[in-house]
Amino acid sequence: MSYEAIDQLTQDDIFGGRNRACAVEQAETFVNDARPDWVAVANACLTGDGIIYNAFTRLAAAGPGIADKADLGDGTIDQAAVTDADLLSLTQANWPVVAGLYYDATGTPV
Secondary structure (H helix, E strand, C coil), rough: CCHHHHHHHHHHHHHHHHHHHHHHHHHHHHHHHCCCCHHHHHHHHHCHHHHHHHHHHHHCCCCCCCHHHCCCCCEEEEEHHHHHHHHCCCHHHHHHHHHHECCCCCCCCC
């Protein structure tokens, strides 16, 4: 794993866009969740909150094995090596993490 590759993924516009799309798609499900903090994240995604999108991108880039998949070994990355299935799994796993970073259990921003 390369921290350089993680940083490159975090800065990659296409990777960020793919994470944003995945978060919005998942938000359409979680907007009706029983957990207020999860609903707050969903609403933030659906209204275009860039801070929330960036959190999902940062966490995805640092996800287990993700940088290794994208790292071409020559100081560059290929974000396309990270599959949509990878992003979906990461987004679902990171939803409670993002919720805890930005909202309390009642859905109030922290």
